[in-house]
Amino acid sequence: MQPTPLRSGEDVFKIEELRLKKVIELGANIINRRISRFSGWKKSSIFWNFPYWSTKLIxxxxxxxxxxxxxxxxxxxxxxxxxxxxxxxxxxxxxxxxxxxxxxxxxxxxxxxxxxxxxxxxxxxxxx
Incomplete structure (x- = not known):
């Protein structure tokens, strides 16, 4: 089995296009559940708001x-x-x-x- 390929910050930040809701937003569970069926992403992390987040490898x-x-x-x-x-x-x-x-x-x-x-x-x- 092949390991999951390492994603760059730019790859990860493409999830903004999915328009996931933050957990604290109204209706986030329903919308995020629907989006996660085809994307694999379940929620939008607060850490993605940090300007340096996309440049960090880990x-x-x-x-x-x-x-x-x-x-x-x-x-x-x-x-x-x-x-x-x-x-x-x-x-x-x-x-x-x-x-x-x-x-x-x-x-x-x-x-x-x-x-x-x-x-x-x-x-x-x-x-x-």
Whole structure:
């Protein structure tokens, strides 16, 4: 059995001609079901609205990259234990990368980064 041929972004974007409805649009199920019978496409993804989407070879990776970036930033700003990227190992790397001794680990200790939230700010953020 032959593998499915790799489609370029331009090939994928020809699906706009099918006029699939977004899932949240009224009547999308009925219209998309009818279109999918002859095209194989079931819905119009919100990701196709991104300007760079057609140039990406593996388009689904962008979703994972954005998710991972958000989680790393969020966990670091909230200083989530075991999840933050501001840790002794990263601070050791700063000795080679950065000439800011106030950020270096000294005797196993280091100061919290200025962008981490204090307890009151964390509660305010989470409670809304």
């Amino acid at each position: 388009r689904h990776n962008m979703m994972h990259i954005k998710k991972n970036f958000f989680e790393n930033m969020f966990n670091t700003v909230l200083d989530v234990d075991g999840k933050t990227k501001d840790n002794p190992k990263s601070r050791e790397d700063l000795k080679e990368l950065c000439r800011r001794p106030e950020l270096h680990v000294i005797d196993g200790k280091y100061s919290k980064a200025i962008y981490t939230l204090k307890e009151e700010s964390k509660k305010l953020l989470c409670d809304g």
